Each structure stands twice: as structure tokens, then as C-alpha cells.
Amino acid sequence: MIQDHLKVSFRNLRKYRAYTLINLLGLSLGIAASVLLFLVVRFERSFDNFHANSAQLYVVGESEAGGKPYFQSKVPLAPKLKEGLPEVVLSTRYGGWDSPWLETNNGRVHEVIKLVDPDFALMFDFKVKEGDFQQTLSTKDQLAITETVAKKLFGFEPAVGRQVQESQSKKTWLVGAVLEDLPSNSSMQFDVLTGWDNRPEWLRDPEMANWYITFMPAFAMLESGVTPEKIDDKLAKIVADNFANKQQDIAIALLPLAAYRTVDTDNASIVNLLAIVAVIIVSIASVNFINMATAQALVRIREVTIRKVLGSNRRQLISQFIIESLMVNFLAAALAWLVVYLMLPGLEERFSIELQLTTLDYFNLIGVSLMFVFCVGLLSGLFPSFYATSIKPKEGLNGAGSVGKSGDVVRKSLLVFQFAASFFMMAGTLVVWKQIQFMKEQDLNFADDQLLAISVNSENFSDSEKALKRIKLWQDDYKAVPGVGSVSFGYNVPGRYWDNYNRLTDKDDTQNGLHMKQAYVADNYFETLGVKFVEGRSFDRTLASDSNAAVINKMAMEALGWESIEGKYLCDGGEAGCTLVKVVGVTEDFHYQSLKNDIEPLMHYPIQDFFNFVVIRFEPGKTQEVLARVEADWRELQSYEGLDYFFVDQEFAAMYAEQERIGFSAALFSILALIIASLGLFSVASFMIRRKRKEISIRKVMGASLSELAVSLTKGYLLLVAIAFVIAIPAAYYLMDNFLQGFAYHIALDPAIFVAAGGLVLLFALISVGLIVLRAAKENPVLALRDE
Numbered sequence: 001m002i003q004d005h006l007k008v009s010f011r012n013l014r015k016y017r018a019y020t021l022i023n024l025l026g027l028s029l030g031i032a033a034s035v036l037l038f039l040v041v042r043f044e045r046s047f048d049n050f051h052a053n054s055a056q057l058y059v060v061g062e063s064e065a066g067g068k069p070y071f072q073s074k075v076p077l078a079p080k081l082k083e084g085l086p087e088v089v090l091s092t093r094y095g096g097w098d099s100p101w102l103e104t105n106n107g108r109v110h111e112v113i114k115l116v117d118p119d120f121a122l123m124f125d126f127k128v129k130e131g132d133f134q135q136t137l138s139t140k141d142q143l144a145i146t147e148t149v150a151k152k153l154f155g156f157e158p159a160v161g162r163q164v165q166e167s168q169s170k171k172t173w174l175v176g177a178v179l180e181d182l183p184s185n186s187s188m189q190f191d192v193l194t195g196w197d198n199r200p201e202w203l204r205d206p207e208m209a210n211w212y213i214t215f216m217p218a219f220a221m222l223e224s225g226v227t228p229e230k231i232d233d234k235l236a237k238i239v240a241d242n243f244a245n246k247q248q249d250i251a252i253a254l255l256p257l258a259a260y261r262t263v264d265t266d267n268a269s270i271v272n273l274l275a276i277v278a279v280i281i282v283s284i285a286s287v288n289f290i291n292m293a294t295a296q297a298l299v300r301i302r303e304v305t306i307r308k309v310l311g312s313n314r315r316q317l318i319s320q321f322i323i324e325s326l327m328v329n330f331l332a333a334a335l336a337w338l339v340v341y342l343m344l345p346g347l348e349e350r351f352s353i354e355l356q357l358t359t360l361d362y363f364n365l366i367g368v369s370l371m372f373v374f375c376v377g378l379l380s381g382l383f384p385s386f387y388a389t390s391i392k393p394k395e396g397l398n399g400a401g402s403v404g405k406s407g408d409v410v411r412k413s414l415l416v417f418q419f420a421a422s423f424f425m426m427a428g429t430l431v432v433w434k435q436i437q438f439m440k441e442q443d444l445n446f447a448d449d450q451l452l453a454i455s456v457n458s459e460n461f462s463d464s465e466k467a468l469k470r471i472k473l474w475q476d477d478y479k480a481v482p483g484v485g486s487v488s489f490g491y492n493v494p495g496r497y498w499d500n501y502n503r504l505t506d507k508d509d510t511q512n513g514l515h516m517k518q519a520y521v522a523d524n525y526f527e528t529l530g531v532k533f534v535e536g537r538s539f540d541r542t543l544a545s546d547s548n549a550a551v552i553n554k555m556a557m558e559a560l561g562w563e564s565i566e567g568k569y570l571c572d573g574g575e576a577g578c579t580l581v582k583v584v585g586v587t588e589d590f591h592y593q594s595l596k597n598d599i600e601p602l603m604h605y606p607i608q609d610f611f612n613f614v615v616i617r618f619e620p621g622k623t624q625e626v627l628a629r630v631e632a633d634w635r636e637l638q639s640y641e642g643l644d645y646f647f648v649d650q651e652f653a654a655m656y657a658e659q660e661r662i663g664f665s666a667a668l669f670s671i672l673a674l675i676i677a678s679l680g681l682f683s684v685a686s687f688m689i690r691r692k693r694k695e696i697s698i699r700k701v702m703g704a705s706l707s708e709l710a711v712s713l714t715k716g717y718l719l720l721v722a723i724a725f726v727i728a729i730p731a732a733y734y735l736m737d738n739f740l741q742g743f744a745y746h747i748a749l750d751p752a753i754f755v756a757a758g759g760l761v762l763l764f765a766l767i768s769v770g771l772i773v774l775r776a777a778k779e780n781p782v783l784a785l786r787d788e
Contacts, residue, residue, distance in 0.1 A: 022683050023289055023328050024335060026676045027376075030285020031336035031369060033669050036347050037278035039365075043353050044271045046185045047261035051125045053221055056089075057257035058228065060218040062250050062501075064515045069253035071217065071263070072499050075209040076242070077252070078117065078218035084238055087231050090221040092117040094188065098200055100459045101167035101640055102192070104153045108167065110459070110641065111149060114190045115199050123221050124188075127180040131160040136176030137195040144177040144193040167640070168459055184354035187261045212244045214501040214515075220254065228254040244503065250515070266596055269742035270662050273428065276735070277666060280421045281673050286376045288680035291414040293325060293380040318382070325381030329373035337366060350661055412720055415684065418677040419724035419761055425670040427732040427757035428739075431749070432663040435740065438595075438747045439656055445590035446494065447530030447617075450485075451648040452626065453493045454614040460639045467637045471614060474633070475522070481629055483622025488528040489611040490521035494592045495651035496613070504603070506560060507569035507580055514559050516552070516601045519592075523606065526551070526587060528617045536565055536585030539606045546606055551585040556601035570603075581605075594655040598744040615648075674764050681717065682768040689713060689776045696776055709777040714769050721765045725758050732757075 014020075048054055060078060061071035075093065082091040096114035103109075121134035129147055136142045143164070150159040159175045166173075173194075182189055203209055222228075228235070235252040243250060255263060262268045348355060357365075456471065458464035471489075478484045492498060497519055505513035523539040523546075534554050539546050550570060562568060565586055571578040589599045618626045627645075634643045689696070696709060704712075733749060740746040 019292065019683060020328065022679050023292060024332050026288050026679050027285050027329065027332035027373075028335035028339065029672060030281050030288075030676055031333060031373070032339035032343070033672055034278045034282035034285075035336065035340050035365065035369065036343060037274050037281070037665075037669065039344075039347070039355055039357075040351055040353065041271055041275045041278065043185060043355055044261065044267065047187050048185070048257045050183055050185070051123075051257070053123065053125075054258055055256075056221050056224060056226075057123060058220050058222060058254040059257060059260050060091075060220055061253040061255060062214055063253045064250050069255065070214075070499060070501065071253070071255060071260070072214050072501060073216050073218045073252075074211050074214055074243075075203070075216045076211060077216075077238075078220065080238060080242060081220050081252075082119070085231060085234050087223050087226045087234070088220050089223055090119040090123050092120040092123060092219050093196060094120070094217045094219060095199075095203070096190075098459070099457060100169065100171075102149075102153065102164045102173070103167050104162070104164055106155050107152045109149050109152050109191070111191045113143070113192045113194055115196050115203070116193055117196045119221075120193070120219075123219060126182060126186075129178045129180050130158060131175070131177030133177045133179070137193065138197075139176060139195065140197060141171075141173055142176035142194065142198075143173045144179060145175060146179050146191045147181050149191045150175070150178045168462065168464065184356060187257070187264065210244075211242050212503065214503075215499070219257070222254075249513075250503070265658070266742065267658065269739045270658065273432075273662065273666070273739060277425060277428075277669050280425055281669055281676075282372075284418050284421050284673050284676050284680075287414045287418055288676055289329075289376060290380040291411055291418075291680055292683045294411055322378060322381035326374065326377040329377035329380075330370070333369055333373045336369070350665070352661075411684065415681060415717075415720050416724045416727065418680060419721050419765065420728040422670070422674045422677045422764075423725055423728040423757055423761045424732045424735075425666070425673050426760055427728075427754055428736055429663065429666040429670045430753045430757055431736045431739065431747075432659065432666050434747050434750075434753065435743065436656055436659050436663050439659075439743070439745070440653060442591070442595055442745060444494070444652070445531070445588045448494065448649040448652060450618050450620055450623075451529065452616040452618060452630075453496075453646055453648055453651070454616070454630065454634075455644040455646075456612055456614060457641075458610065460641050461637060462640075467639070468610065470637060474614065475524070478616070478629075481626070483619045483625050484629075485617035485619060486524055486528045487617075488522045488525040488615045489607060489613065490519065490525050490615065491607060491610075491612050492519040492521070492592070493613045493615055493651075494529070494590070494648055495655065497592045502572065502603075504570040504572055504581070506562075507571050507578075510571065512560060514556060514601055516556055516603045519602065519604045520607045520611075521604050522611070525604070525615065526585075528615050529590070530617075531590050532588045534586045534588060536583070538585055541606075545582070546584065547608075548579070548581055549584045549606060550581045551587060551604045552583055553587050553599070553602040554589045555599055556603060557586050559601050591652075594652075595745040596655075596743050674761060678764045678768040681765060682772065685717060685769045685772045689772050692776075700777075706777050710770070710773050713773045713776070714766075717765065717769045718762070721762055725761075729754055 048057070051057060059071050060073045060081070061069045062073060063069040075095075078091040078093045081088045094114060094116055096112055099110060099112040101108050101110050116137060118134055118137040121137055126133075130150075131144070133144055136144045145153070145159065153159065153164060154162055159178050162175050164173050164175065165171065179193075222231075235254075239250060239252060262271070344355070344357075347353075456468070458468060461467035475487045475489070478487045497517065500518045501515055502518050503513055503515050505511075521539075523541040526533070526538045534557075536551070538551065539549060552565075557565065565583045568583045569580045570583060572581050591599060592602065616626065616630070630645070631643050692713075696713075699709065699712075732754065737749060740749070
């Protein structure tokens with residue numbers, strides 16, 4: 001019996017080749033696209049879930065007066081939480097900014113040494129390949145390194161117990177543990193770790209490691225069943241007992257580690273959008289398949305009736321429909337997974353991710369997709385089979401079967417759903433792209449073009465003091481270089497400002513305090529960037545008093561309630577008490593980070609001896625000449641690494657790379673969804689108009705023109721598209737408005753976006769139906785009426 005059904009099924013699939021091909025193409029592409037998007041969403045939502053205690057792990061941060069939390073903390077806070085709260089089982093700091101060259105006889109690496117407390121090894125489940133991880137973090141002058149670093153330093157020989165040396169300082173370390181390379185879905189990425197007791201001298205300075213400055217990432221592990229809300233009062237007491245007096249309005253914030261990736265990258269709205277797109281595409285493909293199956297049943301009424309007359313019972317006929325449907329679905333699933341397999345490398349490159357799928361992952365995903373196509377196949381086989389087998393032989397042999405009003409409503413409703421979903425996706429895609437363009441074209445309140453930034457790491461030079469002094473001379477030397485406007489230095493440049501915060505108060509009103517982001521720059525930094533001043537001036541290196549001065553932005557001045565900075569001082573109060581800082585200038589609020597984020601109150605201090613970046617303003621058309629001069633001067637410094645530079649405008653553009661990837665993907669999948677929906681409309685219209693061949697022929701004989709026939713046959717489908725627009729617009733507006741709220745600076749939702757999306761969907765619908773209508777309207781009436 002099954003063998004007979006399979007033979008007949010293959011025969012029918014060959015007979016209706018166009019129908020089979022459209023179904024296979026639509027369903028396989030829909031499944032493949034949804035699986036690929038699901039893999040991206042799954043990866044983004046899998047961050048840090050490989051830790052056994054993930055549900056109990058929290059990132060430690062602070063928030064001011066109920067404002068948005070920032071996940072940096074004060075240096076003593078993490079150990080104090082463990083010491084003062086029994087609900088905090090373990091805690092660790094996670095800092096480290098020094099990146100020395102580490103070398104052995106076999107090779108050398110340039111890595112940041114991260115500093116953590118011994119509890120780190122108990123809190124996080126990073127797999128240990130060699131050695132004792134926890135002991136290493138408790139031992140002086142020992143390092144834990146990853147497998148990749150171990151291979152670079154020691155080849156394939158055991159690394160534990162071997163020594164490495166810092167190239168510049170000649171400090172010697174002992175390797176105490178080797179970790180497997182970190183999973184790509186870990187929010188913490190490091191290659192070298194050491195215990196907190198091995199911290200550098202600057203972190204031992206009481207003016208840095210105090211209850212005043214906020215710059216240290218930290219983590220805490222709570223007892224099972226304890227939530228941050230349950231210990232709010234105790235956290236408030238930690239603040240009251242330890243934070244500096246001027247910071248009593250700050251609250252400790254604890255963020256679940258599982259949510260850290262989303263908050264850190266601020267990509268929640270994007271990931272949710274991808275999930276919605278995946279659901280929409282697979283829904284369109286499924287609905288398309290079911291709708292086409294119901295339309296195909298109308299064409300096969302005479303075939304089914306003849307088989308009934310020849311002795312087939314209803315059960316056999318229903319089984320035949322279901323088997324045919326399941327065959328198409330399973331073939332579509334196989335084709336979909338072939339597409340997924342071929343597209344995975346490109347997907348990982350496009351989204352800059354490493355999915356690291358295991359064999360079990362593949363089995364699970366394939367199993368779920370097979371269950372899905374089985375359900376769709378069963379559903380799309382049952383309804384047509386019940387309908388086709390219920391028609392009386394006399395009606396069936398005349399080809400007069402009809403689904404009735406209820407069936408017609410179902411089919412039209414499915415078409416409306418497909419085009420409503422396609423409209424939603426197209427509108428969403430246009431919103432994403434307009435927002436990206438808005439951010440890239442927004443005035444940053446400084447001149448970001450023709451601005452070269454060079455990364456400087458003192459660890460890259462055998463004699464760092466000599467190299468830095470030589471680089472500082474560029475400020476004067478480059479005035480004579482053709483094409484160079486000015487040169488400046490800083491710890492920070494726009495696009496790469498640290499999350500380093502400090503609480504400062506008005507000297508004349510100690511109750512008037514403000515949490516400000518801090519940056520350190522040279523005297524002509526603002527002039528080089530093209531930042532305008534609202535009041536006051538920039539730093540002047542010829543004035544000794546400017547060594548203790550500050551420049552704030554307009555937002556900081558407004559937040560402090562000042563109308564002018566004349567005679568204004570801020571109290572920078574560390575453990576040693578208040579240090580008065582004279583405010584010498586106020587800048588416009590320029591964008592120093594992505595437009596996804598608000599401009600915050602910002603303070604700039606003058607740099608002393610060290611800096612991380614050289615900033616060079618150059619004239620248009622002089623890029624290559626300036627770069628050639630800088631590269632020549634850099635070679636003379638005998639750096640361990642080549643010149644590391646970037647252009648500030650390109651750095652800002654790169655900030656939106658993720659949004660552009662999402663925009664590109666949304667556009668691609670929106671077009672795909674629209675094509676699938678259009679294929680469905682093409683097939684359904686083809687079946688329906690085929691049933692009206694005689695009616696069309698009679699109307700042509702009676703004198704109906706081609707345009708009259710086209711309008712008559714098309715208007716019903718265009719009405720369905722119009723209904724889809726009306727249904728989709730409110731949902732699209734609501735969800736896109738929520739998406740835009742994730743950006744501090746965003747576009748307004750323009751009706752033109754929805755008109756454009758609607759016009760594109762309408763165009764596809766017109767092409768799909770128009771091709772069928774024109775072919776039917778031009779057909780010779782004799783061909784349709786000859787059997788009457």
C-alpha cells in the first residue's frame with residue numbers, strides 16, 4: 001500500500017512540476033533562512049550560560065539617583081561585598097590594562113594581563129588543561145595563560161612550571177596553569193590572568209584604589225535563591241558605610257551575568273528583531289505551502305472522483321494526499337539543510353561570530369526541523385484531502401467542486417497574513433537603514449574627517465621614556481610637514497573613550513555633585529578635533545596652573561546648574577581629601593561615542609607624561625603623504641610592532657557595523673519573504689484563474705476588452721494586499737517605535753517609510769498576479785470552450 005502511494009506521489013509531483021518546484025523552493029528557502037537566523041539569535045542568547053553557577057553570577061555596577069547603571073565599580077567594592085554580606089558567596093575584580101610583551105626562547109606575545117581575585121577560579125567554569133588554576137591566582141608572580149598563548153610561547157611542550165619574561169621590565173613570571181581557549185560565547189575574553197596580589201604599583205596607590213574613583217569591572221556570586229532585590233537594604237548600607245560622603249546618592253547595581261552581553265553591546269532590540277524576522281519567514285513559507293495545497297486540491301477534484309469511482313476508499317485517498325505533502329516537506333527540509341550547510345561560513349563571517357556547533361547541536365536542530373515539516377506536511381495534506389474526497393462523484397466528474405465561502409475565506413486570510421508579514425518586514429528594513437544613515441550622517445559637533453589617530457603603547461618600545469619624548473616632539477616638528485594641520489595627544493580619542501567615572505562637587509556647594517566621565521588630553525586636543533568652546537579656553541602648557549585645571553562639556557555645566565564657569569572650582573575628593581580643580585573651559589556637547597548612547601557629563605584633564613593616542617589633523621588629499629611621514633618616523637622609534645592607526649570617521653562608521661549587518665540581513669530576508677509570498681500568490685492566482693477559463697472566454701466572446709478583464713481579475717487580489725497593509729501598519733509602527741527607543745538619537749517614523757514599503761509589496765503582488773491575468777486574458781477562447 002505504502003509503495004503504491006509513493007509511486008503515485010512521485011507521478012503526481014512530476015505531473016505538477018511547477019507546483020512542486022514552487023513549493024520546494026519557497027519552503028526550503030523559508031526553513032533555511034529561519035534556521036540561519038535562529039542560530040544567530042541562539043548564539044547571542046547563549047552568552048555565559050556554560051558556567052554551572054550562571055544563575056547566581058552578577059556583574060557589579062553603580063547607578064546615580066535612579067539613573068542608567070554603568071557596570072564599573074570602585075576597587076575595594078567586590079571584596080567588601082563578600083566580607084560584609086553573607087548572601088555574597090564569592091566575588092572578584094576583573095581589571096588589567098597593562099599589556100607587556102611576554103617572551104621565551106621559543107617566541108613572544110603581546111597580551112593584556114588581567115587581574116582577578118582567587119575566587120575567580122571558583123566562580124567561572126573556564127576549562128583547565130594544565131596546572132592548578134585557583135592556586136595560580138593565589139600565588140605571587142604566577143600566570144594562567146590560554147592554550148593559544150602557551151603554543152606561541154612554548155610550542156607543544158608542557159607550559160606549567162616554565163618561566164616567561166617581560167621584554168621591557170625584565171620581570172619574570174612563572175606559568176602556573178594553562179586554560180583551554182575561551183568559548184566565543186563568553187562575555188569575558190582574555191589570554192593571560194594573574195592574581196590580584198600581583199597588581200602594578202599604580203593600582204596600589206590609595207588615590208586610585210579607593211572608595212572614590214569608579215573604573216573597575218567586578219563580579220559577585222549570590223547564594224542560591226537570593227536576588228539583588230532581597231539585599232537592597234544591605235547594599236545601601238555598604239554605600240552609606242564606605243562610599244565617600246559626596247557619593248551617598250549612588251546605588252550598587254547587580255546585573256545578571258546572562259544579561260551582561262545584551263547590556264554591554266546594547267543589542268537586545270536587534271536580537272529580538274532577528275528572532276521576529278525568523279518567525280515571520282518560516283510562517284510565510286508554511287502558510288504559503290498550506291495555501292497552495294488547498295488551491296491545488298481544486299485542480300485535482302476530477303482525478304480524485306475517478307479514483308473513487310474505480311474503487312478507492314476515502315482513507316486511501318486521504319493517505320495519498322498526506323504522503324505527497326510529507327514528501328515535498330521532507331525534500332524541502334533536506335534542501336534547506338544543504339543551504340544552511342553551505343551558508344554557515346558566510347553567516348559566521350557576516351555576523352563576526354563563531355557558532356561552534358557540535359554533532360549533538362546538529363542532531364537537535366535537524367530533529368526540530370523535521371518535526372516542524374512533519375506538522376506542516378500533515379496539516380497541508382489533511383484539509384485538501386478532506387475537501388476533495390467529500391465531493392459527490394457527479395459534481396466531481398463535471399469539475400464543479402467548490403470550497404464554499406468558509407474555504408475561500410481561509411485561503412484569502414492566509415494570503416492577507418503573508419502580505420501583512422512581508423509589509424512588516426519591508427517597513428522594518430527601511431527603518432533600520434534610515435536609522436543607520438541618520439547615525440552616520442549626524443553632526444558629531446567636531447570635525448571627524450581628515451583626522452588620523454595613532455595607537456601608542458609604551459610597552460612596545462625597548463626604551464619607552466625615550467620613545468614617548470620623541471613622539472611628543474611631533475607636536476612642534478609636524479608644523480613644518482606639508483598637509484599637517486596640528487598634532488595632539490590623549491589617553492582617549494572619540495570612539496575610544498574609557499568608562500572611567502568620578503564624582504566631583506562644586507567647591508561653593510558641596511551638596512551639588514555630579515558623576516562625570518573622565519578623559520586626559522593634551523593642550524591643543526580640542527583645536528585638533530575641531531571642538532568648539534561655549535565659554536573659556538583650552539589647556540595651555542605654558543601655564544603651570546593648568547596642571548590642575550579641567551575642561552567640561554556643556555551638559556556637565558548644565559547639570560551642575562552653572563550659568564558661567566567664572567571663578568568656578570570643582571572638588572576632586574579622594575582619600576586624601578578635596579583637591580580643587582579650576583574649570584577653565586566649557587565645550588559644546590560633542591559625540592565621543594556611538595549615537596546609540598547619550599552624551600554624558602564629561603570632564604577632560606591635562607595629560608602629564610603618558611598618552612595612548614596621537615591625533616593628527618591633515619588636509620584633504622594629503623592622506624598618503626602624511627602616512628608616509630608618520631611611518632618613517634615610527635620606524636625610527638624601533639617599536640616591536642608596526643604602526644597601528646585608524647581614521648576617526650571610519651572608527652565611528654565601524655561602530656554601526658553591527659547595525660549595518662542587521663540592516664543588510666533584514667533587507668535580504670525581507671526580499672526573500674516577499675518573493676516567497678509572491679510565489680504563493682502566483683500559484684494560487686494561477687489555480688483560481690484556471691478554474692475561470694470558461695468564464696473569461698465567454699466574456700471575451702461577449703466583447704470584454706483586455707483591460708476590463710485584467711481589472712476584473714486583479715482587483716480582488718489587490719484588495720487583499722490593501723487589507724494586509726491596514727492590518728500591518730499599526731503593528732509595524734509599534735514595534736519599530738520600540739526598536740528606535742533603543743537609540744539615544746534616532747529618526748522619527750515617517751509615513752513615507754510605510755508608503756514605500758507598501759508600494760514595494762504592491763509591485764511584487766501586481767507582477768505575480770499580472771503575469772497570470774495577462775496569459776489568461778490573451779488565451780484563445782476556442783481552447784477553453786471546445787469541450788462544451
